[in-house]
Amino acid sequence: MRHVCDIREFPSIQTLGFWAHTHRVPLRYLGPTLEGRAVYAATSGHTTRVAITAGRDPHPHPLIWRSPLEDL
Numbered sequence: 001m002r003h004v005c006d007i008r009e010f011p012s013i014q015t016l017g018f019w020a021h022t023h024r025v026p027l028r029y030l031g032p033t034l035e036g037r038a039v040y041a042a043t044s045g046h047t048t049r050v051a052i053t054a055g056r057d058p059h060p061h062p063l064i065w066r067s068p069l070e071d072l
Helices: 013-023
Strands: 006-009 028-032 038-044 047-052
Touching: 013 038, 013 047
Parallel strands: 006 047
Antiparallel strands: 028 038, 038 047
């Protein structure tokens, strides 16, 4: 059996929110980028879509940075 994971980035949180609503899946906060922007994702089956905020991440940052995509 072969598993395929399709991860793509949307240009905005609004676009990601529309996609999540259309597919009836929740938005998840994944964590900050190295630049301090928030990463959000929505997953439907083997398809994951992500978006990065334009401004600073409002959540507290961890002391040790990990890629938000590692735990998908």
